[in-house]
Amino acid sequence: MRATLRSKPRTVLVGLVAAAAAAVGLAAAPAQAATWSSSDQWATWSNGGYTLYNDIWGSGAGPQTIWANSYSNWGVWANHPNTGGIKSYPNATRYIGQKLSALHSVQSSFNVTVPSSGAYETAYDIWDSGNANEIMLWMNKTGPVGPLGTSQGNVTVGGSSWTVYRGNNGSNAVFSFVRTSNTSSSTVDVLAVMNWLKNTKGWIGDVTLGNVQFGYEITSSSGGMDFRTNSFSVSSS
Secondary structure: OOOOOOHHHHHHHHHHHHHHOOOHHHOOOOOOOEEEEOOOOOOOOEEEEEEEEEEOOOOOOOOEEEEEEOOOOEEEEEEOOOOOOOOEEOOEEEEEEEHHHOOOOOOEEEEOOOOOOOOOEEEEEEEEEOEEEEEEEEEEOOOOOOOOOOEEEEEEOOEEEEEEEEEEOOOOOOEEEEEEOOEEEEEEEEHHHHHHHHHOOOOOOOEEEEEEEEEEEEEEEEEEEEEEEEEEEEEEO
């Protein structure tokens, strides 16, 4: 589906989004004065070893403004029309760069405030260093959205219970873990999920863990909606 570095295969969409980007000047500003903000389609900002991305990559997108006080406290205002197809994945990313077998722990915690309407999911998007395997962890979802692939059943791993989907988007394998109940705050054992894929299922090898991304995959947010990350962190050893 999407990598921030995935913007590369999505460059054909730049022209489609340009018209929407022209309307970005109408986007609402964050409620508080932020350290950084941008309405640029591919806006990025680095802080504390993380990079934030506005990442408006889907066709038919509306205006979207990202703001941040730090990698741990950031959000977006988005006004994407009530049409199908993912419009954006604003996210914060940390790169790990170690093989699974060399890691002892990879943990992440988050706390968010999200709309009660629209169509989106709050999700981790985790990649190996070669972008051959994409692992999504859907922490909450609202509206008519669903994962790629076919259901492989349920599993409890990494601190949550999930329904697991396996598929391929034509560029990479996609493994989606959809939490069986929505949450706006949690701690996730990322390494346990990766090792379940490697050791229990044999679906991936001893890959190098690359980008651990966390954000909002937005399909529609008509009228303008706020997505706020109150806290977020990734730790590894």
